[in-house]
Amino acid sequence: MKFNLVHTDATARAGTVETDHGVIETPIFMPVGTQGTVKAVEQRELIELGAQIILGNTYHLYLRPGMEVMQAMGGLHKFMNWHRPILTDSGGYQVFSMSDLRKITQDGVTFKSHLDGSSHFFTPQKVVEIQRAIGSDIMMVLDECPPFPCDEEYARTSNTLTVKWAKLCQQAMNNSLPLYGHQQSLFAIVQGSIFKHLRADSAKALVDLNFDGYAIGGLAVGEPAEIMYELTEFTNQFLPKEKPRYLMGVGTPENLLESIERGVDMFDCVMPTRNGRNGMLFTRNGRINIRNAKWKMDDSPVDEGFDSYTNKNFSRGYIRHLFQVDEILGLQLASIHNLSFYLWLVREARKQILANNFTVWKREILEQLAAQI
Amino acid sequence: MKFNLVHTDATARAGTVETDHGVIETPIFMPVGTQGTVKAVEQRELIELGAQIILGNTYHLYLRPGMEVMQAMGGLHKFMNWHRPILTDSGGYQVFSMSDLRKITQDGVTFKSHLDGSSHFFTPQKVVEIQRAIGSDIMMVLDECPPFPCDEEYARTSNTLTVKWAKLCQQAMNNSLPLYGHQQSLFAIVQGSIFKHLRADSAKALVDLNFDGYAIGGLAVGEPAEIMYELTEFTNQFLPKEKPRYLMGVGTPENLLESIERGVDMFDCVMPTRNGRNGMLFTRNGRINIRNAKWKMDDSPVDEGFDSYTNKNFSRGYIRHLFQVDEILGLQLASIHNLSFYLWLVREARKQILANNFTVWKREILEQLAAQI
Numbered sequence: 140m141k142f143n144l145v146h147t148d149a150t151a152r153a154g155t156v157e158t159d160h161g162v163i164e165t166p167i168f169m170p171v172g173t174q175g176t177v178k179a180v181e182q183r184e185l186i187e188l189g190a191q192i193i194l195g196n197t198y199h200l201y202l203r204p205g206m207e208v209m210q211a212m213g214g215l216h217k218f219m220n221w222h223r224p225i226l227t228d229s230g231g232y233q234v235f236s237m238s239d240l241r242k243i244t245q246d247g248v249t250f251k252s253h254l255d256g257s258s259h260f261f262t263p264q265k266v267v268e269i270q271r272a273i274g275s276d277i278m279m280v281l282d283e284c285p286p287f288p289c290d291e292e293y294a295r296t297s298n299t300l301t302v303k304w305a306k307l308c309q310q311a312m313n314n315s316l317p318l319y320g321h322q323q324s325l326f327a328i329v330q331g332s333i334f335k336h337l338r339a340d341s342a343k344a345l346v347d348l349n350f351d352g353y354a355i356g357g358l359a360v361g362e363p364a365e366i367m368y369e370l371t372e373f374t375n376q377f378l379p380k381e382k383p384r385y386l387m388g389v390g391t392p393e394n395l396l397e398s399i400e401r402g403v404d405m406f407d408c409v410m411p412t413r414n415g416r417n418g419m420l421f422t423r424n425g426r427i428n429i430r431n432a433k434w435k436m437d438d439s440p441v442d443e444g445f446d447s448y449t450n451k452n453f454s455r456g457y458i459r460h461l462f463q464v465d466e467i468l469g470l471q472l473a474s475i476h477n478l479s480f481y482l483w484l485v486r487e488a489r490k491q492i493l494a495n496n497f498t499v500w501k502r503e504i505l506e507q508l509a510a511q512i
Numbered sequence: 513m514k515f516n517l518v519h520t521d522a523t524a525r526a527g528t529v530e531t532d533h534g535v536i537e538t539p540i541f542m543p544v545g546t547q548g549t550v551k552a553v554e555q556r557e558l559i560e561l562g563a564q565i566i567l568g569n570t571y572h573l574y575l576r577p578g579m580e581v582m583q584a585m586g587g588l589h590k591f592m593n594w595h596r597p598i599l600t601d602s603g604g605y606q607v608f609s610m611s612d613l614r615k616i617t618q619d620g621v622t623f624k625s626h627l628d629g630s631s632h633f634f635t636p637q638k639v640v641e642i643q644r645a646i647g648s649d650i651m652m653v654l655d656e657c658p659p660f661p662c663d664e665e666y667a668r669t670s671n672t673l674t675v676k677w678a679k680l681c682q683q684a685m686n687n688s689l690p691l692y693g694h695q696q697s698l699f700a701i702v703q704g705s706i707f708k709h710l711r712a713d714s715a716k717a718l719v720d721l722n723f724d725g726y727a728i729g730g731l732a733v734g735e736p737a738e739i740m741y742e743l744t745e746f747t748n749q750f751l752p753k754e755k756p757r758y759l760m761g762v763g764t765p766e767n768l769l770e771s772i773e774r775g776v777d778m779f780d781c782v783m784p785t786r787n788g789r790n791g792m793l794f795t796r797n798g799r800i801n802i803r804n805a806k807w808k809m810d811d812s813p814v815d816e817g818f819d820s821y822t823n824k825n826f827s828r829g830y831i832r833h834l835f836q837v838d839e840i841l842g843l844q845l846a847s848i849h850n851l852s853f854y855l856w857l858v859r860e861a862r863k864q865i866l867a868n869n870f871t872v873w874k875r876e877i878l879e880q881l882a883a884q885i
Binding site: 174175176178179180181182183199203204207208211212213217218219220435436438448452453454456457460461463464466467468470471 | 547548549551552553554555556572576577580581584585586590591592593808809811821825826827829830833834836837839840841843844
C-alpha cells in the first residue's frame with residue numbers, strides 16, 4: 140500500500156491510497172458491508188455511486204460464513220464479487236461492546252458469540268490470521284476500545300494493552316503471507332479516551348512502530364462532537380503526514396467535514412444505510428423523514444438535480460409510499476441515495492481542498508445542510 | 513389494444529399484444545407488483561431481465577397510496593416510473609379471499625380493509641373508476657371467485673353475478689375516458705368452478721359481450737393440476753382465437769408450459785418472487801433450496817451458463833451466506849434470478865412455438881426441470 144499526499148489546504152488533506160485492488164482518492168467515505176454485503180445495495184450499484192473502498196467486519200465474518208468457507212471461496216473479494224479495496228476492522232469494537240459476554244486478559248479476549256453463545260478467543264495473532272483469510276487490503280489491529288466515560292487509570296492501562304497488541308499484530312503480519320496474491324497492509328488504532336496526554340502517548344508509541352496507516356479509535360462513542368473534533372485535531376499532530384488517517388465510525392456529514400478540515404483522510408459509518416432504512420434521507424438542503432405525510436403527493440425528487448439513481452428516477456411521494464407499505468424497494472432506494480450523498484460529499488470536499496477553498500466551502504455547505512426542508 | 517396471433521403450433525400460440533406502452537410478445541409471464549413495486553426488484557432490473565408487462569393490484573393500491581394520490585401523481589406508470597404495460601387485477605380475488613370481512617350483494621361487495629378495518633364498497637363501476645385512476649393498460653372486470661370446492665348451485669349463481677358485473681364494467685369503461693392520454697382495455701374473467709358446462713356458459717356469455725381479452729379465473733385455488741389443465745383446455749375452445757387469453761395466478765414452470773400448450777397467452781404468479789424470498793431458486797436442472805448446507809462452499813453459479821445478473825456474478829455459496837445472515841441482498845438476488853428464469857422460460861416457449869417444436873421441447877425441458885440437483 141502506498142499513500143501519496145497530493146495536496147494540503149491548511150490542515151485538510153487530499154491524497155491517494157494505492158492498493159493492489161485500485162487507487163482510493165482521499166478524503167474518502169467507506170460504506171459498511173459488515174457481513175459481506177452493504178445492506179440493500181448491490182455491488183454494481185456501489186460501483187455506480189462511486190464507492191472506492193468498502194468495509195467488512197472481522198467479528199461477523201469470522202462467525203458467519205466462518206473462515207473455512209472464506210478460504211475455500213478465495214477470500215472476501217471473490218466471495219462477494221467486489222474487486223475494489225476492502226478494509227476490515229479487527230472485531231475489537233464488536234467484542235468490547237458486549238461487556239457481559241467477554242473477558243479480557245493480557246493475551247487477548249474471550250467472548251461468547253451473540254448467535255449461539257459459543258465461546259471464542261481472539262488474540263492479536265488470531266485477528267491477523269482471520270484477516271489473512273478474509274484477504275482485506277487494509278487490516279486493523281486488535282485494540283481495546285475503552286467505554287465513554289472511563290477514568291484515567293482505566294484508559295492508561297487500556298492504552299498499554301492496545302500498543303502491546305498492535306505490536307503483536309504487526310509481528311503476526313510480518314510472520315505470515317497473504318493468501319490470495321495481493322498485498323495487505325495494517326493500520327494501528329490510537330486510543331486514550333478523552334485524555335490528551337494519553338492520546339499523545341498512544342499515537343507516539345504506535346508511530347514508533349511504523350504502521351501503514353493510523354486510525355483514531357474510541358471516538359464517536361457518546362462524547363460531545365466538540366470534544367471529538369478537539370481530540371481528532373490534537374491526535375493528528377502526532378501522526379506522520381505521509382500516512383493515511385482514519386477516524387473510525389464517524390459520522391454525520393458535519394462530522395466528516397469538520398474532521399476532514401482537521402486532517403482526517405478516511406471514514407466509515409453505518410449512518411447513511413441505517414438511517415436510510417429508517418426513512419431518513421440526506422439532501423443538500425437538509426434531512427428528510429420520507430415517512431412524513433407531507434410528501435404524500437410530492438412528485439419532485441428527493442434532492443432536485445442531485446445525481447443518484449433514486450433521485451433521478453423516483454419521487455418523494457413514491458418513496459414515501461414504499462416505506463408506508465413496507466416494501467423492500469424503499470430500503471434499496473433510500474440506501475442508494477444516502478450513500479450517493481456521502482460519496483458526493485467527500486468527492487466535493489476533495490475538489491475544494493485541491494482548489495484551496497475547503498474552509499469557505501465547508502462553511503457554506505454546512506449552512507445549507509442544516510436547513511429545514 | 514390489438515392482439516395479433518402470429519403463429520400456432522397445434523393449440524399453442526405465439527402472438528403480440530400492442531398497447532400504448534409497447535408491444536408484449538406472448539406467451540408472456542407478468543411479474544407481480546402488488547403495491548406498485550415488484551418485491552425486492554428495481555424497475556431498471558425488470559427491464560434488464562426482460563419483463564414486458566407487470567401487474568398491479570387494484571385492491572391494495574386503492575387502500576394505499578389511495579386514488580387521490582394516484583391521480584395527483586399522474587397514474588401508476590408515472591408514480592412508479594415504469595413505462596411498459598401494466599395490467600391490474602380488479603381486486604375481486606383479494607376481497608373474496610377475506611371471507612369474514614366482506615358481504616356480497618347484487619350491486620357489489622362491501623369489505624373491511626385488512627389494514628384498519630374501515631368499510632369500503634366495490635361495485636363494477638367503482639372498480640373501473642379505480643383502474644382509470646391507476647391508468648393500467650389492461651383492466652380486469654370485478655368478478656366473484658368461488659372458493660374451491662364449491663357446489664354447483666353456488667357456482668351457477670356466482671356465474672350469473674360475474675357475467676352481470678362484467679357487463680356493468682364494460683358499460684362503465686365505455687362511459688368514461690382514460691385520464692392519462694393512453695388507451696386502456698378491459699378483460700373479462702371466465703368462472704364456473706370445476707363444472708364444465710358452467711365454464712362453457714360463462715365463456716359464451718362473456719364472449720358475446722366482446723371484451724378485449726379473456727381471463728380464466730377460479731383455477732389454481734387448490735384443485736389438482738390435472739383438473740386445471742383439463743378445464744383450461746376445455747374453456748379455451750369457447751374463447752375467440754383473435755383475443756388474448758390469460759390464466760390468472762398460475763403457476764409453476766410446469767403449469768405454465770402445460771397451459772401454453774393448451775392455448776394460454778398470459779400468466780401471472782407470485783411464485784418466482786415469493787419463493788425466491790424464501791430461498792427457493794429455479795434452475796434449468798431443478799429447484800434449489802439455497803439455504804441448504806451443501807451449498808456452503810459451492811463457488812459455482814446457481815445455474816451454470818444461465819443469463820441472469822445473479823447467476824453471472826454470484827455463487828451459490830455467497831447467496832446461501834446472504835440468506836443465513838438475513839441480508840436483503842439475498843432477497844434481491846433470488847428474486848432477480850427467479851424472474852429471469854420465468855421470463856426466459858416463456859421467451860423460449862415462444863421460440864419453440866414459432867419453430868413448430870413446442871411439444872417436443874416441452875417434454876424435454878419438463879424432464880430437465882424435474883431433476884433433483
